[in-house]
Amino acid sequence: MDTEPLRIRLLRVELESGEPEILVTSLLDEEKFPHELFKELYFMRWPIEEHYKQLKYRIEIEAYTGESIQTTKQDFYARIFMSTLTAILAFPVHKKVEEDSRDKDLDYKINWTQALAKIRDCGIIMFFREHLPEIIGEIHKLFRENVSAIRKGRSFERKKNYSKRKIYPRYKPIS
Numbered sequence: 001m002d003t004e005p006l007r008i009r010l011l012r013v014e015l016e017s018g019e020p021e022i023l024v025t026s027l028l029d030e031e032k033f034p035h036e037l038f039k040e041l042y043f044m045r046w047p048i049e050e051h052y053k054q055l056k057y058r059i060e061i062e063a064y065t066g067e068s069i070q071t072t073k074q075d076f077y078a079r080i081f082m083s084t085l086t087a088i089l090a091f092p093v094h095k096k097v098e099e100d101s102r103d104k105d106l107d108y109k110i111n112w113t114q115a116l117a118k119i120r121d122c123g124i125i126m127f128f129r130e131h132l133p134e135i136i137g138e139i140h141k142l143f144r145e146n147v148s149a150i151r152k153g154r155s156f157e158r159k160k161n162y163s164k165r166k167i168y169p170r171y172k173p174i175s
Contacts, residue, residue, distance in 0.1 A: 008024055009024070011025065011038050013038060055079075058112070058113055058116055059079045061076065061079050063075075082123060085119055085123055086116050089136065090110050093144055094109075096140075097110055106149040107149070111146045118142050122139070
């Protein structure tokens, strides 16, 4: 392990709530990477954080059915395959969901927890059945029927729990 000191840059960014957020970066050049750039970057990371949450809690990527290396790899790749298959099947539905919500008060998006559950339940049969276009059409229909409202600009104060309990509540998995 490298024991050389690591140079870092600490940046204080004030959130819309007035709460300060301290960001840590290895981007040291202040001319190339000005302070103002980081507030926008901070908010751009949320889709990535949401995907990690999806992998960890919805797909349960860390839950293995066995203890061998082979079982662990099989479980990992099966879950990544399921996630990727869901994304591929959902891709053409995104525009349709947007069109469906044009006349509504809120915008909508595909409910990923429901989409993942549908693929878990019926995704594999796609490879063993005839009439694949009809099956995909039914899956698209299910995706369009299971949507979530997008409520822009919502923010909630974080509830900080200072208890000695080390058990963290988990998000609902798809199983």
